[in-house]
Amino acid sequence: MPGFLAQHGSEIAELTLEHLWLTGSAMLLAAAIGVPTGIWLTRHPRWAKPVLGVVNIIQTIPSLALFGFLLPLPWIGDRAARIAIAALTAYALLPIVRNTYAGIQGVDPTVLEVAKALGMTSGQRLRKVELPLAAGFILAGLRTATVLAVGIATIAAAVGAGGLGEFIFRGVASVDNRLVLAGAIPAALLAIAADTGLGWIENRLKVPAPGRT
Amino acid sequence: MTGIDESAIAFDQVGLTTPDGRVILDHVHLQVPTGSTTALLGRSGSGKTTLLRTVNRLIEPTSGRVLVEAKPTTDWDPIILRRSIGYVIQETGLFPHFDAERNIGAVLEIEGRPRQEIAERARQLFTQVGLDYATFARRLPYQLSGGQRQRVGLARALAAEPKLLLMDEPFGALDPLTRAEMQDMLRELLRRLNKTVLLVTHDLDEALYLASHIVLLDGGKVVANLSADEFLGSQIPAVQSYVHAVHRGNVRENQCPAS
Numbered sequence: 001m002p003g004f005l006a007q008h009g010s011e012i013a014e015l016t017l018e019h020l021w022l023t024g025s026a027m028l029l030a031a032a033i034g035v036p037t038g039i040w041l042t043r044h045p046r047w048a049k050p051v052l053g054v055v056n057i058i059q060t061i062p063s064l065a066l067f068g069f070l071l072p073l074p075w076i077g078d079r080a081a082r083i084a085i086a087a088l089t090a091y092a093l094l095p096i097v098r099n100t101y102a103g104i105q106g107v108d109p110t111v112l113e114v115a116k117a118l119g120m121t122s123g124q125r126l127r128k129v130e131l132p133l134a135a136g137f138i139l140a141g142l143r144t145a146t147v148l149a150v151g152i153a154t155i156a157a158a159v160g161a162g163g164l165g166e167f168i169f170r171g172v173a174s175v176d177n178r179l180v181l182a183g184a185i186p187a188a189l190l191a192i193a194a195d196t197g198l199g200w201i202e203n204r205l206k207v208p209a210p211g212r213t
Numbered sequence: 214m215t216g217i218d219e220s221a222i223a224f225d226q227v228g229l230t231t232p233d234g235r236v237i238l239d240h241v242h243l244q245v246p247t248g249s250t251t252a253l254l255g256r257s258g259s260g261k262t263t264l265l266r267t268v269n270r271l272i273e274p275t276s277g278r279v280l281v282e283a284k285p286t287t288d289w290d291p292i293i294l295r296r297s298i299g300y301v302i303q304e305t306g307l308f309p310h311f312d313a314e315r316n317i318g319a320v321l322e323i324e325g326r327p328r329q330e331i332a333e334r335a336r337q338l339f340t341q342v343g344l345d346y347a348t349f350a351r352r353l354p355y356q357l358s359g360g361q362r363q364r365v366g367l368a369r370a371l372a373a374e375p376k377l378l379l380m381d382e383p384f385g386a387l388d389p390l391t392r393a394e395m396q397d398m399l400r401e402l403l404r405r406l407n408k409t410v411l412l413v414t415h416d417l418d419e420a421l422y423l424a425s426h427i428v429l430l431d432g433g434k435v436v437a438n439l440s441a442d443e444f445l446g447s448q449i450p451a452v453q454s455y456v457h458a459v460h461r462g463n464v465r466e467n468q469c470p471a472s
Contacts, residue, residue: 116271119320124323128308207309
């Protein structure tokens, strides 16, 4: 085992970083698309069903197939990393859009009405009331999406995008469990770290509701 | 009776019919004199809250018009209109993620007033509503009792020094003792501040204690518009039946009213 680590240690580190880069950029992109989309849906609720339906369907596409679908696309298909990031972004959209939408929809209507009655503009209501009160919910969506993306990113190695999936595919091909674990264990640790870290932030963002008397 | 032009609020044949044809407000014609406290009294579903909410355009009537300071509400910018009217509702109205001080300064904050000014005003208001600044400023609404929350809500409504206050069952969720305390405090505050107040309540005693005018609504119609002094002695049948229904204990004691 020490021999294995000595031989592959630097490669593990490198692929872990690559894995982080793929999921990290996909998450930033997914948040940049998903949160505004979720907000937009709360303003145009008749679009909620169709849009959530579409992101839902994306999620049911097997990941290997999605990587394959993206391959022939211009620009995206040019580089493996682009394919991987595009696919991971697409998968991450559902939890982010859904939780942003549901989180804002779930804000107490009385509180919103008071915000309106005090003379808040619709932008102020969003910034000062809706987003802060939905923040815990939105973050829970980001957290689900991140854990999902860390796992699915291992499949990105199939299109040559790198990441910890490299080890897993190589290990499977050469029937070497040590190689499989060299990919699987760091990937699992990444997922756990992301889950714990985002969970901690999520808890800090939760607002206690006033108790009824 | 004051004319439409001198009233702080005037309802001019205000009607509201829902899309499915239910009549919520039926030609309400009413003036709220400047500086008065007017109570809208009535049972649940009589339209009193709906009427209140047409004033700051949370609800738009389907016919007639509402005038605030002699200007139809539809001619007001709704944001400016709302900022110039204080609004207090039952206890759930505080922002749960703002501490007491930020809740109180909310209107000033959204108007973009300087921090320093907001902080000073908030301190004043804590004193006015009888809360200790050092103890309560940093508390979130869930860390306050019902009465304290209501004090914060009242302070928030007063923060921008509005001439008009709309209060919708402000003390409805409080126990009788806290309620009485709050009523005392409000009466004292109103005596000093010279505001025009429109107060929705179903509590006759509260209306009699706080208001100079009492308007009784039933089925979306104004059935009586009297000064508080005249109300108990009124011969209007709707008023009599409301008074009797509420004062059952007293009725039993005076079974044979003196003629």
